[in-house]
Amino acid sequence: MATLYVILLALHNLNRWLVLLTGLWALARTLPGLGGARPWTPQDRRPVAAFMGTLHLQVVLGLLLYAFLGMQGAPVFAGAPRPGFQWEHLGLGVLAAVFATLASILSRRAATDPARFRAAALWSGLALLTVLAAIPWWRPLVRLFGM
Numbered sequence: 001m002a003t004l005y006v007i008l009l010a011l012h013n014l015n016r017w018l019v020l021l022t023g024l025w026a027l028a029r030t031l032p033g034l035g036g037a038r039p040w041t042p043q044d045r046r047p048v049a050a051f052m053g054t055l056h057l058q059v060v061l062g063l064l065l066y067a068f069l070g071m072q073g074a075p076v077f078a079g080a081p082r083p084g085f086q087w088e089h090l091g092l093g094v095l096a097a098v099f100a101t102l103a104s105i106l107s108r109r110a111a112t113d114p115a116r117f118r119a120a121a122l123w124s125g126l127a128l129l130t131v132l133a134a135i136p137w138w139r140p141l142v143r144l145f146g147m
């Protein structure tokens with residue numbers, strides 16, 4: 001059981017970097033489109049969808065971590081600098097995933113190319129800020145499966 005926790009925690013730790021990279025990629029693709037000068041292409045959709053995907057995976061891994069810690073009666077985020085950080089983390093993590101989902105859906109539904117860039121950049125930007133606020137930066141920056 002303890003090993004499964006360590007594996008999930010390492011995956012959740014490492015996927016955080018994929019979340020951040022795909023978020024930056026989404027902004028790098030969509031912010032320059034805000035001027036309205038270029039058409040929306042499939043290359044603009046790819047990072048927005050990837051950002052949503054990595055965040056959905058992060059939420060699933062996080063829920064599994066909560067379930068395992070709960071089953072063992074172990075505290076979540078023991079020793080966190082703020083009491084209640086676990087609820088902050090859960091709430092902000094889910095909110096970030098909702099924002100990234102809105103970036104994908106609303107950019108798909110928008111009627112014009114400038115509106116697609118606006119929706120993708122706005123909601124991806126909000127999602128990335130929320131991710132930065134959710135991350136427990138005092139934990140290891142990289143955790144491998146050995147520990």
Ligand code: HEM
Pocket residue numbers: 009010012013016019055058059061062063065066069075076077078089090092093094096097130131134135136139140143
């Ligand atoms: C924005 C998305 C999220 C990011 C970037 C993120 C990132 C992280 C990081 C970096 C850690 C520390 C890992 C380590 O110690 O090696 C962590 C721990 C954890 N996260 Fe997340 N997380 C996110 C969303 C969530 C969500 C939505 C949940 C719950 C549904 C969750 C549940 C947990 C749990 C249970 C832990 C372990 C706490 C412990 O070991 O006491 N996370 N998260």
